[in-house]
Amino acid sequence: MKNITLDRIDKEILxxxxxxxxxxxxxxxxxxxxxxxxxxxRIQRLQAADFIKKRVGLLNAQKLGLSMTVFVQVKAARHDGQWLDKFAQHASGFEEVVEFYRMSGEYDYLLKVLVADMVSFDHFYKRLVNGIDLNDVTSSFAMEQIKYATAIPLNHL
Structure with missing residues (x-):
């Protein structure tokens, strides 16, 4: 579908x-x-143009026993396309990884991981590092969630 220009009504619908x-x-x-x-x-047009990717239900991780959020930073072992593709496929395959980014800066990747507890994280960590050659991995444990939003800002439109 060709590019479409969003008007005020489209923005309100979104x-x-x-x-x-x-x-x-x-x-x-x-x-x-x-x-x-x-x-x-309009909704159909917005979906066809990929402004609406998917409609989902947001679940409560705490109620489902996933009370630990961990941000895992990874330094690549190599920076060639084959390794990068292999790592992307490897890390994406873990259900615990709910967000996954390639980054600029000191670390190459950032993974947001949801687990029940430290034992669960340790199990995840061992599977992550044993599946592929990595240069460095560090983890930070979220102590408190201050803000969580899934809504994308639309004021710039």
């Missing part, structure tokens, strides 16, 4: 969807001042 993905098209249409069919068409 805001409502990221606030509550279960909100009905009728509710969204009413809130943005459209009838249901044009609103539905």
């Amino acid at each position: 805001s409502f969807i990221q606030d509550d993905a279960e909100r009905s098209v009728a509710d969204i249409a009413d809130a943005v001042g459209l009838s249901q069919t044009p609103c539905w068409r």
